[in-house]
Amino acid sequence: xxxxxxxxxxxxxxxxxxxxxxxxxxxxxxxxxxxxxxxxxxxxxxxxxxxxxxxxxxxxxxxxxxxxxxxxxxxxxxxxxxxxxxxxxxxxxxxxxxxxxxxxxxxxxxxxxxxxxxxxxxxxxxxxxxxxxxxxxxxxxxxxxxxxxxxxxxxxxxxxxxxxxxxxxxxxxxxxxxxxxxxxxxxxxxx
Numbered sequence: 001x002x003x004x005x006x007x008x009x010x011x012x013x014x015x016x017x018x019x020x021x022x023x024x025x026x027x028x029x030x031x032x033x034x035x036x037x038x039x040x041x042x043x044x045x046x047x048x049x050x051x052x053x054x055x056x057x058x059x060x061x062x063x064x065x066x067x068x069x070x071x072x073x074x075x076x077x078x079x080x081x082x083x084x085x086x087x088x089x090x091x092x093x094x095x096x097x098x099x100x101x102x103x104x105x106x107x108x109x110x111x112x113x114x115x116x117x118x119x120x121x122x123x124x125x126x127x128x129x130x131x132x133x134x135x136x137x138x139x140x141x142x143x144x145x146x147x148x149x150x151x152x153x154x155x156x157x158x159x160x161x162x163x164x165x166x167x168x169x170x171x172x173x174x175x176x177x178x179x180x181x182x183x184x185x186x187x188x189x190x191x
Contacts, residue, residue, distance in 0.1 A: 001155055004140075006162025009042075015052035020044065021109075024164050025140055027188075038112045038119065038188050040140050040164075045069060046104040051096040059092035059111045060121040062184060064144055066105030072097040081107075087121040087184075108142065110186045119188045126181040136172045137189040141165040148179030 010023040015033050021043045026036050033039070033054075042064065061081065063069070068082035074095040081088055082101075090096065092111055112119045124132060126148055132141070134152075141150075143159040150157055150165065152175050159165060159181075167175075177183075 001152060001157070002166045002168075003157055003159065004164040004166055006160070009162070014043065015054070024142065025166055027138075036111070036113070038117055038138075039109075040111075040142070040186055041109050042106055043109065044104055044106050045098055045100065048099045049097065051092070051098060053095075054092035054111060056114050057092040057111050058089065058114050058119070059109060060087045060089040060119060060186075062087040062108045062121060062123065064106045064108050067100075067102040069101060069105050070099045072099070087123065089121075108144070108184055110188075112188055116190060117188060118190075119186060121184060121186045124183045124185055126177055126179055126183060128180075129176070129178045132175045132177060132185060134167065134173050134175055134185075135187050135189070137187045138169060139167040139188075140186045141167070141175060142184045142186070144182045144184060146179060146181030148177050148181045148183070150178075151176040 004025060012021055014021055021041045024040045026039045063081045063083050068080055070078045070080050072078045073090045110119050110121045142164045143161060145161050147160045
């Protein structure tokens, strides 16, 4: 297990140059936006417009802050995403346009290379003590708001807002957490 502190996340321009992304984790380490196998990041969207195209990539997006945005994914009915919405999965290599509801938003993105990998993203609200099952995969547990302590297989630690816990090649186990926090769990599997 490795704690990824908020202050250490890498900031970089969007692929289309119209904004900035905060990279939480990427594999292989040091991979660029063109050659990653998987990538988890946050971005602030401040204006309407198209998403960057990532050939061969599947993407899941969740709204962390703001009043939401409508995503128009080619071939589908537009979808309103808000902080209370479930994360939305879609191919990252088709046309996607965003229209903000009322001001800027911050989103969480999980992307995996379709040829060999798959992922899931779920929201987890922590209010006291909770046990979170971890699938046998690479997992990233992201603390968006609040703070928590965790235990897993005798290891302990704490996460503050913006921190993440990376568990590579997790055996099927559980993460015990205590605190008050809004979190997300991304699981990346070989497929």
